[in-house]
Amino acid sequence: MPPGQAALADHASPADQLQARLLDHTLRVLLRDGYQRFSMNAVAASAKASKETLYRHFGDKAGLLHAALERLAALIEPLLRDGLDDAPTSPARLRRLGRNYLHGCYLPEAIALQRIAIADGEQGLGPLFVREITERAIGFVEAEFAGLGSEHPRADAEAFLGMIQGKLHERIMLGTVLPDLDRRLDEQIDQALRVMAPYLTGLAENPRP
């Protein structure tokens, strides 16, 4: 197997391997060219495949993007769980969860795909993104707040995620350049936890009956 290729399953059928390769190149082209210059031709050229193959496997352009989004979601999901299995519920764990979320969310491929999903909401790509990625992340954090004794775990989860994304998210989406992204992400979480600290203290002192 050529190095550098991200193969998911060891025993994938040739067809599955081909599809995975095509989707990897889809993400790569998306990342390299942005949405404007993204085209089926570019994907085919990058993957050294024929357009006919693309259409055979994915039907049309929307189908290809749909499949690429699902593949990305599959890649992000384990990132969310990283390093969380054994830790007990706690604010520190919240920090870790937040970092995981931001790191998955701001993978270059994730940014590129989210841009596309935003640009054409009508294709159903936007709702799919919400379902596959956003809602799943919210579910994680919601469980966390429930464990911390919140009376409104879902609302708290959305507030927390909104706060750690903050305006940084908007700037990233809008293409404002961002050197030092990792450091900015950590700062963002620090600020969010600072503002939220009194609330979390209140939760700890008055646990839900």
Next chain:
Amino acid sequence: MPPGQAALADHASPADQLQARLLDHTLRVLLRDGYQRFSMNAVAASAKASKETLYRHFGDKAGLLHAALERLAALIEPLLRDGLDDAPTSPARLRRLGRNYLHGCYLPEAIALQRIAIADGEQGLGPLFVREITERAIGFVEAEFAGLGSEHPRADAEAFLGMIQGKLHERIMLGTVLPDLDRRLDEQIDQALRVMAPYLTGLAENPRP
């Protein structure tokens, strides 16, 4: 009057009136057709103008969108200030400011334009959006937190805005339909202020020296 810079005065020159009309139709078409189907032809048809006129006034497509964004920013700016002139600095004022921000931010035209700005960050439209709209709003809220005695007014402002936008912003951008938007916005602010309340109380009890 010599053909100087476009003035926003009531007595605009015919050329300015025409430009304003063209930009209004630009926003309208953007809103109606979305980004995918947005075209110079559609704008010209909607405004019953000729393409030549569009190109004469705005140079090219990017120039038209640029001008439309600036016009939108000019429309949104007074919304931010609405009802705030006489109120003293207070958490209640914060709520009002948040509502104003969300209402301006989720004007249908603003959503459509932000989608475009996100889709092609390379055009410089994204950074322009950040400069003209995002940063301006942050500045407002920052002053508010400074008035409330925060030691990190800017970070607090970003956290507050991020929280009131929360995941609703992502869902809106991603095209998940949203009936009852106004009610959702109010809920969003309620939740944010609930989570932030202990922090604000702390600010009130320990004002900055």
Next chain:
DNA sequence: ACCGTCCCGTACCGTACGGTACGGCTTGAC
């Protein structure tokens, strides 16, 4: 050895769009 399936490469078609050109109309200045 044969055949079906998949794939590559390339060529092709229709369409849609950005941008330009041109003829004719209206308007306002001198």
Next chain:
DNA sequence: GTCAAGCCGTACCGTACGGTACGGGACGGT
């Protein structure tokens, strides 16, 4: 009245893209 400028409507050009068609090669099953 005359002239220039701006505008409209339409037609036009080049290009790029989504999607299809076709010939030829490689592989696996029978």
